[in-house]
Amino acid sequence: MTKKSIxxxxxxxxxxxxxxxxxxxxxxxxxxxxxxxxxxxxxFLSENGGGHADxxxxxxxxxxxxxxxxxxxxxxxxxxxxxxVVIVSTSNYERDISACLALGxxxxxxxxxxxxxxxxxxxxxx
Amino acid sequence: MGQERKIxxxxxxxxxxxxxxxxxxxxxxxVTTVVDGASAFQALALNEYQLILLDLILPDTSxxxxxxxxxxxxxxxxxxxxxxxxxxxxxxxxxxxxxxxxLLKPFKDLDMVLRVVQKTMEKxxxxxxxDRLYSELREExxxxxxxxxxxxxxxxxxxxxxxxxxxxxLLHMLVKLVADELIAQRVSLMLIDKETQELTIESxxxxxxxxxxxxxxxxxxxxxxxxxxxxxxxxVEDINDDPRFxxxxxxxxxSDSFICAPLVLCVPIMLKQEVIGVINVxxxxxxxxxxxxxxxxxxxxxxxxxxxxxNARAFEQLRxxxxxxxREIGEKTRAEDKVKELNAQLEERVAERTAEMExxxxxxxxxxxxxxxxxxxxxxxxxxFSKAVLEDFAEQLDPEAADYVGRIYDSGRQMFQLxxxxxxxxxxxxxxxxxxxxxxxxxxxSIGDELVxxxxxxxxxxxxxxxxxAWGDSRxxxxxxxxxxxxxxxxxxxxxxxxxxxxxxxxxxxxxxxxRDNGAGFDMAYADLLFKGFxxxxxxxxxPGIGIGLASVxxxxxxxxxxxxxxxxxxxxxxxxxxxxxxxxxxxxxHPSH
Numbered sequence: 045m046t047k048k049s050i051x052x053x054x055x056x057x058x059x060x061x062x063x064x065x066x067x068x069x070x071x072x073x074x075x076x077x078x079x080x081x082x083x084x085x086x087x088f089l090s091e092n093g094g095g096h097a098d099x100x101x102x103x104x105x106x107x108x109x110x111x112x113x114x115x116x117x118x119x120x121x122x123x124x125x126x127x128x129v130v131i132v133s134t135s136n137y138e139r140d141i142s143a144c145l146a147l148g149x150x151x152x153x154x155x156x157x158x159x160x161x162x163x164x165x166x167x168x169x170x
Numbered sequence: 171m172g173q174e175r176k177i178x179x180x181x182x183x184x185x186x187x188x189x190x191x192x193x194x195x196x197x198x199x200x201v202t203t204v205v206d207g208a209s210a211f212q213a214l215a216l217n218e219y220q221l222i223l224l225d226l227i228l229p230d231t232s233x234x235x236x237x238x239x240x241x242x243x244x245x246x247x248x249x250x251x252x253x254x255x256x257x258x259x260x261x262x263x264x265x266x267x268x269x270x271x272x273l274l275k276p277f278k279d280l281d282m283v284l285r286v287v288q289k290t291m292e293k294x295x296x297x298x299x300x301d302r303l304y305s306e307l308r309e310e311x312x313x314x315x316x317x318x319x320x321x322x323x324x325x326x327x328x329x330x331x332x333x334x335x336x337x338x339x340l341l342h343m344l345v346k347l348v349a350d351e352l353i354a355q356r357v358s359l360m361l362i363d364k365e366t367q368e369l370t371i372e373s374x375x376x377x378x379x380x381x382x383x384x385x386x387x388x389x390x391x392x393x394x395x396x397x398x399x400x401x402x403x404x405x406v407e408d409i410n411d412d413p414r415f416x417x418x419x420x421x422x423x424x425s426d427s428f429i430c431a432p433l434v435l436c437v438p439i440m441l442k443q444e445v446i447g448v449i450n451v452x453x454x455x456x457x458x459x460x461x462x463x464x465x466x467x468x469x470x471x472x473x474x475x476x477x478x479x480x481n482a483r484a485f486e487q488l489r490x491x492x493x494x495x496x497r498e499i500g501e502k503t504r505a506e507d508k509v510k511e512l513n514a515q516l517e518e519r520v521a522e523r524t525a526e527m528e529x530x531x532x533x534x535x536x537x538x539x540x541x542x543x544x545x546x547x548x549x550x551x552x553x554x555f556s557k558a559v560l561e562d563f564a565e566q567l568d569p570e571a572a573d574y575v576g577r578i579y580d581s582g583r584q585m586f587q588l589x590x591x592x593x594x595x596x597x598x599x600x601x602x603x604x605x606x607x608x609x610x611x612x613x614x615x616s617i618g619d620e621l622v623x624x625x626x627x628x629x630x631x632x633x634x635x636x637x638x639x640a641w642g643d644s645r646x647x648x649x650x651x652x653x654x655x656x657x658x659x660x661x662x663x664x665x666x667x668x669x670x671x672x673x674x675x676x677x678x679x680x681x682x683x684x685x686r687d688n689g690a691g692f693d694m695a696y697a698d699l700l701f702k703g704f705x706x707x708x709x710x711x712x713x714p715g716i717g718i719g720l721a722s723v724x725x726x727x728x729x730x731x732x733x734x735x736x737x738x739x740x741x742x743x744x745x746x747x748x749x750x751x752x753x754x755x756x757x758x759x760x761h762p763s764h
Contacts, residue, residue, distance in 0.1 A: 058554075059547075059550070062551065062554040065558060065562075069561075105547070134546035135543060135546070154550075155547075155550040155554070156550045156551070156553050156554025
């Protein structure tokens with residue numbers, strides 16, 4: 045089983061710790077890259093960035109460019125159009141959910157990220 | 171009479187002359203005798219004779235010749251020829267030439283002579299009489315024609331005057347008529363200025379333009395003033411001769427003066443026994459004097475004019491009133507427009523307010539949203555980390571420490587749920603109210619059944635008044651009933667038989683819904699704390715749960731335009747009352763009998 049490459053776009057250190065712990069607990073074999081904001085993430089995924097991701101975990105509340113805007117950018121670039129994106133957020137707000145659904149997401153995970161839910165989500169993406 | 175009985179006898183026989191003279195003289199005729207033609211013409215030159223007895227044969231000429239000449243000269247005289255038997259043909263010829271008759275000489279029958287003379291004279295008299303009658307008749311006819319014409323004219327004028335409603339035009343037409351009909355040099359119509367008691371010229375013909383405006387005649391002065399004062403019409407042939415005016419009038423007659431000639435006709439214009447003016451007529455351009463007919467004509471016109479003036483004044487009055495009315499209507503319309511404008515402004519302000527409110531709502535909703543989110547982020551970490559400690563360090567943890575961490579986790583979860591509720595509620599509240607007829611009874615029944623099913627051990631009686639409807643947002647009203655019923659159920663937990671009632675009290679103005687329970691109740695002293703979210707009237711140990719329910723209920727009810735309040739008695743129970751606006755209007759539509 046090849047290691048999956050996961051891109052986690054998260055700006056908060058505590059949330060990052062909890063999410064990475066969830067990955068450890070699940071025992072999911074993957075390589076995780078963390079980007080602190082939208083720009084970093086897009087840079088990573090671009091031609092020159094040399095980065096590759098099989099799955100993106102996207103926080104909605106980000107500095108400068110918010111999660112929805114990042115998603116829009118991903119979907120407008122043909123290289124990242126089909127890239128599976130899972131929204132990780134504290135929000136269960138209808139408006140945010142429908143906006144994401146419109147752009148096309150793989151799923152939602154509510155913080156704090158539960159191990160089994162994470163495993164299910166990652167497992168599903170294969 | 172004497173003039174009509176002159177006879178001229180032309181005969182060279184003096185005896186005949188004498189005979190005829192005696193014969194006819196006795197009968198009262200005036201007889202003149204001559205013996206030849208020349209004398210005859212001499213006599214004719216001096217006098218007019220009604221009858222000439224003419225001998226056919228005369229020394230200087232023939233009777234025929236004389237006859238011819240007389241007839242040529244067209245003298246109005248009858249001629250009787252005197253002839254003897256021998257010249258009867260001549261006599262007949264004479265008759266053809268114009269002689270009336272002939273007498274045969276010698277006169278055998280004097281009576282016959284007389285008869286002929288008398289007959290001829292009578293005929294003449296009759297003819298003269300005829301002529302006289304005829305010319306009299308013609309005179310009368312002319313007078314009549316004039317009168318008829320004037321009458322017709324007056325009639326037409328009358329009609330015209332009554333249809334001309336502009337007083338100025340009316341008076342102008344009038345003076346022109348008088349001037350034309352009477353062939354007068356000057357005509358002026360004057361009206362009395364009530365304040366100054368002076369006559370001023372309203373309209374005139376035959377004056378120099380500038381003169382008209384300056385003339386002011388005090389009532390009582392001059393002909394016009396006299397007529398205005400006395401109210402009587404006059405014809406004055408010479409002002410200087412008339413004792414009524416002579417003293418006053420010393421000026422010479424010029425075109426500059428008001429009266430330009432001694433001949434004046436003046437007539438008062440009366441309105442309801444009061445003199446309102448006069449019509450002056452000065453001088454006849456073709457000479458002559460004003461007749462009684464003229465006076466009558468002008469007087470008739472004056473009375474026509476006064477009626478028409480009164481008419482026209484009345485009309486002016488009416489028009490003024492109409493204008494006033496129009497102005498009032500105009501003002502009223504302007505006032506109405508003003509009201510409309512204010513109304514529009516008001517509506518505009520209402521719209522503005524509504525928009526402001528919407529904005530405020532949105533801001534509130536955004537606030538709720540960001541607040542909840544801001545709370546949820548750290549909360550999620552509290553939950554996450556406390557759980558992580560419990561899971562990852564379970565063996566290392568002291569049981570007491572594990573207990574404390576567990577409590578941290580519980581609190582975190584509780585708060586998380588709270589923010590969820592706030593967020594959900596905020597969303598629902600913000601969305602536009604979708605009003606429809608909601609069957610509250612059915613809704614309460616289904617919620618109640620669900621809640622009771624979740625507590626199978628307890629004895630719960632839920633009494634719901636059937637047929638309760640409301641005009642409101644179904645989802646939000648569901649939340650209200652859910653909150654109220656679950657509260658009621660919660661607070662009756664300690665009672666053996668819980669009794670929960672849901673009903674409504676209808677009044678003319680509004681419907682008050684109530685939810686009553688026989689539970690723990692509350693102290694009325696703390697009634698205002700009921701709806702302040704996050705405060706609790708009972709400790710968590712007594713009744714666990716989130717105390718946000720009533721605050722949400724209040725928000726929803728307020729959104730509907732209603733209000734909510736509560737009554738309670740410690741140990742006996744509590745009743746929550748609420749109203750929803752818009753109900754009554756809707757109800758009236760559904761149940762008009764109410």
